[in-house]
């Protein structure tokens with residue numbers, strides 16, 4: 496069985512790794528019920544995303560952004576970590592995996608037990624908000640009550656700045672700290688495991704290649720073929736939970 500042979504090879508590579516890094520994309524979270532916005536038929540093929548310049552320029556764009564976010568709240572709040580998240584968390588707990596770099600904004604790696612400082616969020620986090628000017632943090636529950644009462648997008652109580660979920664929008668600069676840490680991890684790991692990403696969204700998709708160029712072995716686990724399958728040492732096109740679950744006995 497090709498799948499069994501691949502799993503055995505993955506087990507060998509994980510055993511041999513002294514410093515592995517996991518990189519995750521939407522595919523690991525769709526198994527928890529979070530839709531992949533970018534996929535064919537995903538939200539962004541039906542409804543153009545609002546980019547950062549529009550958000551800053553227009554109160555109507557800010558209102559629409561928040562309306563869409565609150566419409567997704569039940570989905571985000573109901574989502575629980577799945578077998579894939581739990582397996583990654585266990586590999587971190589064992590010390591095999593040094594850190595998790597993620598394109599996801601749902602906080603499910605933290606919810607599965609990975610320490611916050613070991614999750615590098617390239618596209619930010621949608622489970623809370625902050626002021627774009629003074630960075631003061633806001634929780635979504637209170638913002639939603641005010642939004643539904645007043646119909647106005649939230650401003651910062653401290654400085655009057657615009658409040659936005661802590662995500663990186665289209666047209667918004669990538670977070671410098673996260674990019675720096677991800678670069679260091681990619682350059683200094685000996686095994687890079689890319690999970691549930693089509694590896695097509697840049698600059699995030701540059702990290703597997705960077706790891707490979709720095710001498711690491713590269714594993715890709717994704718249901719569909721990815722843009723970087725041809726440079727990987729091992730490619731597994733399979734369900735993520737089923738692939739990783741057995742490594743940690745779940």
Ligand SMILES: [Zn+2]
Nearest residue numbers: 626629651654
């Ligand atoms: Zn502020």
